[in-house]
Amino acid sequence: MEFIIEKRKSGLVEVMERGHCIEKFTVIKYKNMERALAKKPYDILESVCESGINCLLNAGITLLLNLLIKVDTTHYFDAPVVGVGSTATAADPTQTNLLDGSADWHAMEATFPSVSAQTVTFQAQFGDGHAEFHWQECAAKQASGATTVFNRVVSDKGTKAAGEVWSAKLQITFA
Numbered sequence: 001m002e003f004i005i006e007k008r009k010s011g012l013v014e015v016m017e018r019g020h021c022i023e024k025f026t027v028i029k030y031k032n033m034e035r036a037l038a039k040k041p042y043d044i045l046e047s048v049c050e051s052g053i054n055c056l057l058n059a060g061i062t063l064l065l066n067l068l069i070k071v072d073t074t075h076y077f078d079a080p081v082v083g084v085g086s087t088a089t090a091a092d093p094t095q096t097n098l099l100d101g102s103a104d105w106h107a108m109e110a111t112f113p114s115v116s117a118q119t120v121t122f123q124a125q126f127g128d129g130h131a132e133f134h135w136q137e138c139a140a141k142q143a144s145g146a147t148t149v150f151n152r153v154v155s156d157k158g159t160k161a162a163g164e165v166w167s168a169k170l171q172i173t174f175a
Helices: 034-035 058-068
Strands: 001-011 012-030 043-048 054-056 080-086 104-107 114-118 120-125 133-141 151-159 165-174
Touching: 001 080, 012 034, 012 054, 012 151, 043 054, 043 151, 054 058, 058 080, 080 120, 104 120, 151 165
Parallel strands: none
Antiparallel strands: 001 012, 012 043, 012 165, 054 151, 080 104, 080 133, 114 120, 120 165, 133 151
């Protein structure tokens, strides 16, 4: 996603700043909880923003901008969750949620969400009995209250088997 801040000068548009948003979706796979606690994954799948598979949603962008100028004073990511679903339909900014009606949402792992430089990172772990389906979409939102979904990422990460523990990590960088 690219954005341009422009200034009008005598009817002409002069580009003042150009920036973009990079989204990265990573799934860290462990065979079981013991391996997860030992931080010994058997696979790590990562996808970086590609046209048509990742996007910030219009409602999420509007909420972010309203928080920036204090129109909305709620603390948006006071209790954030990450959700995964099995719908592979391309991401579109007009969407308002994950498209899988039975998507699974989980709270953040310790130390998440976090901000470093221009990147915000959300990470949640899905243990045995949770999200045991084909992972094809992922998003972040507030757990309660203002539950506007911020983004939607579409990327095939495989099927989570019973007993496995997977972590979904979303990184959004504004550059």
